[in-house]
Amino acid sequence: MRYDAKTTTYSDSRAINPEAQKVLRNTYMLLGLTLAFSALTAFFAMSTGLRLNIFVFFIGAYGLMFLTHKLANSAWGLLSVFGFTGFMGLSIGPILNAYIGAGMGGVVVSALAMTALVFFGLSAVALITKKDFSFLGKFLLVGGLVLMGGVIANLFLGLTGLHLAISAGFVIFSSALILFETSQIVNGGETNYIRATVGLFVAIYNLFLSLLSLLGMSND
Secondary structure, three states: OEEEOOOOEEEOOOOOOHHHHHHHHHHHHHHHHHHHHHHHHHHHHHHHOOOOOHHHHHHHHHHHHHHHHHOOOOOHHHHHHHHHHHHHHHHHHHHHHHHHHOOOHHHHHHHHHHHHHHHHHHHHHHHHHOOOOOOHHHHHHHHHHHHHHHHHHHHHHOOHHHHHHHHHHHHHHHHHHHHHHHHHHHOOOOOOHHHHHHHHHHHHHHHHHHHHHHHHHHHO
């Protein structure tokens, strides 16, 4: 904060600049649209009983994410981001069917509510404090590699304890990613709203599934 003697008012020297405000506004608008589209594709998968092979999921998810990043500076990036988020929605459908079929619809609602609470809470921290969370970059890189290694290992091991640890790790990872991505936008480190949308969508996706897993195991 600084005091302006001429106008006898205080102004915030760390206010979000107009360009960052534009990126932030476009990011949240696109994020809302992609989340809604993802929900629609998830409902479609639930209604039709569609299931994705694990290898199809990995190839599709990472392939579409890579494509979106490559096209982020063009109009095709918008089409690609909807393709990516829609595909991710398809992958959630069978999981939701399994929980609802097991009589754990309340767990799904609780996971959704907690995901929203964490997202809005952490976003508010980054927006209000305007703190630079770029130092989390290295943690996210290493943490992401470790978690993916754990996921792949547990595909063969099938250990409940490891699954629990991975889910808890993804909650921490996703929370850090929300702070990092929002901070990058606020402080001018990210100027492309398509890339920012993908980062926040991935954080929300992983956070929801991890909380769903933890709550489901606790309920069980």
